[in-house]
Amino acid sequence: MGSFYLTTPIYYASGEPHLGHAYTTILADVLARYHRRAGDDVLFLTGTDEHGQKIQEAAAEHGLTPLELCDRMVDRFKAAWVELGISNDRFIRTTEPEHIAVVGALLERLHDNGFIYEAEYTGWYSVGQERYFTEKEIGPDRVDPIAGGPVTRIREKNWFFRMSHFRDRLVEHIEKNPEWIVPATRRNEVLGFLSQGLGDLSISRPRSRIHWGIPIPWDPDQVTYVWVDALTNYVTAAGAVDPDAPRGRRGFGEPLPSRWPADVHLMGKDIITTHAVYWPTLLMGADLALPRKILAHGWWVVGDTKMSKSLGNVVDPLDLRERYGPEAVRWYLMREMATGQDASYTPERFLTRYDELRNIFGNLAHRTLSMIRRYRDGTVPAAPADGLADETAAAVGTYRRGLDGYRLHEGFAAAMDLARTANGFVETQEPWALARRPDAAAELDHALATLAHTLAVLACLFEPVTPEKAAELATRLGLGGIPLFDELDRLNLAGNVVSVGAPLFPRVDPD
């Protein structure tokens, strides 16, 4: 049995959960469920990033303490994840005492290693917005992009991380490990970014300006700026750092038994630089291992922006979960987007994907169960179930290669294709014709046993995306649970009493 540790970013607690958060989290959930089904011991981590100026200000506006505001937002995120069937093993909050202590320990390690220094940060500051803006944000007119007010060039004391020191090491690591950053286009971008040189990273802000943050251990007048605080959650949750141990035995350099390093960090392509540059260099600076893989996915875009905007009818796929169910949305998101690339969302495409779920997979289950009931009194016949053995083995192979290689859309296409193949098997076998011939009883048994077995395999293949429906299918097949991959070959459904039930994916009136 292997072990698998995967993460989503922790989401900033100043806004409501949206499709971007949901896609990453569902992607992670599907992978987590797949690995559990493959027998791995999985740690699936998500959570919230709760420090910083925006939280501080939003809390003040609502007359709450920052932590009170975060508590509310955490409830929103957790509720959203429950509704979407997310099976995270751990939900981390950056306000947890353990995390705060680990961030302190990490900072001390970087400091002890000589990679921290004090300098002046220079940037464009908006007095009106009480924050810095980047060159890109203020544009050529040099006004703050929110209110259009003036920005001024100011300096303040910050602590800096000597990120530049690690540039060559990072480039070498990326070049020697072509699969470390996927997809390749993001890897190229990171290499291009690094080829232009790498500066140091400001890692603190004056407490006088931002009080809601983790103090710098050796300088209480400064608080940790976002990146070190947020990214460190991955090692906190892994148990890789023991902040209570004496310096030198906290897990840096000489690893403690833990879940670190992560097998994969998942994120949207907007924060690839953070995860593929800042984070690895921080880990290098603290003598911690690097994550095994960094996967940046694409965005959902709406095809005809102009038209949608003028009509005001931009539909969020998440809204469809009320009518079609959360698992239909999960299926659409995983099936339609080539993992890593952008995809365009349209209601028509969603309906196409729902229809295949309903007509190909759902209907296969329903017609099979109905025939077992009608022709064999609801009991799976004791007969060889090998009518589709080759096709099933091929589908499982393609499926696993797809998910192992983070091409989820290919894996799920293979699962759906197996259902198509099974429908074809029904047509060629014509069980209804066999049933009229007393001499064809063995053939009918063979056909029905084969179909029941195929459905059990499909329950396994669909479980990562549509867990509740897969569980329902397994129950109707008289199984105690959804089979693991290792169990597929020795599945025996003979004698199982099945129930037909309502269609797994009902017809939905699109109006």
Next chain:
RNA sequence: GCCGGAGUAGCUCAGUUGGUCAGAGCAGCGGAAUCAUAAUCCGCGUGUCGGGGGUUCAAGUCCCUCCUCCGGCACCA
């Protein structure tokens, strides 16, 4: 501006290292069947594989060039 990616049937897209690669699904047309959620299955595509040039016995598949679209270019939650 620099770097990178994409442009394949009406639509969404697959197409490893060049040689049944001209494909799948959806839509459309025709047919079969009736176990099933009017679901399923089978058959049907004269596509300049963005334009042009080149390498090769052979190129969506490599090279050059042009056009169009998109992404990245540091402290952005």
